[in-house]
Amino acid sequence: MEGLIKRFRRFAMSGEVGLYNSCSITSVVLTSRKDTLHRNIFTIAVFEELPFRNYRLRYHTERPVRISKDLSLGVVSQRITVDDAVILYEGVARNGKWQQPCCPELHVAKLTPLEPVFVPCTSGVPIHNVLKNSHRYASYLFEFFSEQKELYQQLNPNYLRGDVTPLLREVNSAVHSVIPIDLEFIEDRWENVIFQFPVNLLKVDVWGDKDGKHIWVATRWHPELKRSRQEVRIEGWVTFDETILGRTAVTTDEPLTRLHVGSTAGKITVRISTKSGEMTLYEKSLHLVNRVAISMRLAHPEKITINVPSYGKRRPGFSYIVQSVSGDVVEAGAFSDWRTWVRNRVNLVSKRTLERNLEFVQYGVGGKNEWAKALSDLRQLITLHGQNGVYLWDPYATANDILATLFACEFSGVPLRVITSYNKQVKGLVTDGVKISSYQDWVAHLKGELVEALKQRKVNLEVRCQHGQYGWKFHDRFLLFPGREPKVWSLGCSVNALGFSHSILMKVAHPWPVLQAFENLWEALAQCVVWP
Known part of the structure; x- marks a missing residue:
């Protein structure tokens, strides 16, 4: 102490x-x-x-x-x-x-x-x-x-x-x-x-030499220091694709130092410490601009008015104006061939990793029926991320969809929540010989199927149904995993249609707003409990 x-x-x-x-x-x-x-x-x-x-x-x-x-x-x-x-x-x-x-x-x-x-x-x-x-x-x-x-x-x-x-x-x-x-x-x-x-004793500027092999390091000491020049150890190294392209270190009291690092086309790290190396005074990693893309666009003088006719009772006609442009992208200072190959490989690996982690998956490409694979992927996501619970937000979710997905959660007792809806597509549906003609019919039908589903496994299931003036209508479909660091996937279409035609399962970059929107609607549907 x-x-x-x-x-x-x-x-x-x-x-x-x-x-x-x-x-x-x-x-x-x-x-x-x-x-x-x-x-x-x-x-x-x-x-x-x-x-x-x-x-x-x-x-x-x-x-x-x-x-x-x-x-x-x-x-x-x-x-x-x-x-x-x-x-x-x-x-x-x-x-x-x-x-x-x-x-x-x-x-x-x-x-x-x-x-x-x-x-x-x-x-x-x-x-x-x-x-x-x-x-x-x-x-x-x-x-x-x-x-x-x-x-x-x-x-x-x-x-x-x-x-x-x-x-x-x-x-x-x-x-x-x-x-x-x-x-x-x-x-x-x-x-x-x-x-x-x-650390305000010195200010540091770093920039690259035009030869692409050296960097310049400028140091300015605090004006109130008695000695305007002090000996320091300057280290510099460059990494690219997790490899070290070059590294160097010098001890100097010069205000401007040129360091040979082999190549500046990577992540450059500069560290400055006292001569003995006991005290670090500065460290920063940065990338230099080695490639510039310039977009040149020319606006055509003629403006075009697009007229959209009305479509049904809910969508009135309207118009908007477009002014077309033409142009090209000019790139300067492109990387050498070997780095281009490496970057292409990195991008490809990134895409494959996203697919492997189910962060971006396409189904139904070329007309293939991949419904079974899509459901299997959803169950895999639930197994991987369901430790704090799983929420399904789908306007057409049925008891069968819930059984095919949420029941796969291996974590006992965690909340499994579903928001579904009663809509005109459901009204008039005939299932098991029973015609759905009202919201009450739909709820009774869901409850009956859930009773049978829960005979297979007891889970902490809650289901609420948006209808009429309760809550608000919704369209997008999501699979949500709550927690300190929530995760959300966009389903692209309802669970009952996923994979039958082209659809995309994609991880949402900003999950918090989606989770909060789900919870807001969940609270608004407190009087629309289907289960338990």
Whole structure:
């Protein structure tokens, strides 16, 4: 513990990685009306060059956001001195207490201090979602980690199943609407405290040489440093298709360095560290622009009006205007032949992988009947992803469709939910000698078939049916897997027709909106329960 505190002081005071004059603290706070405690949801303290002026609090919300009868949410910032920040770190490390100047005590969870870590400024690093100016500077983090996360579990009790409660979503949404911190994406940081030290001692620029074999690295040291030139170790390497095309390292104090990396047509990584290599000051991965595609289009002067006649009672006629264009795409700086072959292979493997993972599958190509294969693929998806439940959203879903798909879920007790509908295609249908002439007939028919299906296997099945003014009509068909990281597949057509003609099973890139739309309609159909 004392060793960590000593290192923290050195980072804050000595200019080891940056020069700082103050520390900006932002806290997401949950306040209870019952016990009046202010509980920490997340706190980040960022060391900055800006001077300290006063302890004034800045509230990011006009008033506390009420998220329940008892709980309200606030987001507040305060600038403190560097000495204050050191005292705060020591207080949490030694006593588990957080007391900012001129503020009530912030109730923090039981926290475990972690060893400092270096975070590069390369895009795509998950922790960037809660850091400040992560695209401008690399940073060192001293983090206190809540390993129990009692508050998080209280707000989201079924987190192990991957569930996300509406209360938790409201908290995440309220935070993200006022500050650029995405707790929904990186929920493991709930109740944590992070001290961020941006590495502002030097600025770095990297660009490629026109020969395609070298890169240039320019370093500019902080103007307040006594020595404007310091010796550092610069490493550079280039990877392509998971292989290393070239690598080099030099020790220099020159402000401009030319490095031979073999080729710049790949992912370039540059790392700068102290001469001894003990302290990393900069690291970033990037791609250079080696190929440019320019689209040149020429608009024809003549505009064409397209008239669409009416079609039935629901679709009135209308017109719209089109101005046609012609043009070509000109590409410059194309890759050499071997890289073109590699990229073609990568694209082909990507397509095959999507098909293998059932993320994009076509059925019925060339008129083939692939209904059995399509149902088998749906059952495979349910087996792979159904640990938190399976939802089927299909306006023509029948008991037979449910039996052929959802009953394949191997996870006992998980919710199996179905939204179907009663529509004019169903009305007038004759099945098992019984004519469906009303919604009540349809429900009775479904229940009868489900009773027989459930004799084969007991499952946690719920079915609701949209009809008339209840809920709203829908057309698209989806297979949904709820959880912390939900997955959704678009079916292209109803289960009872999938594979008979050309249809596409495709994974949805943004599943959350689809899952939320399903849940909204599910709630709206609370009076339309078919089963149980």
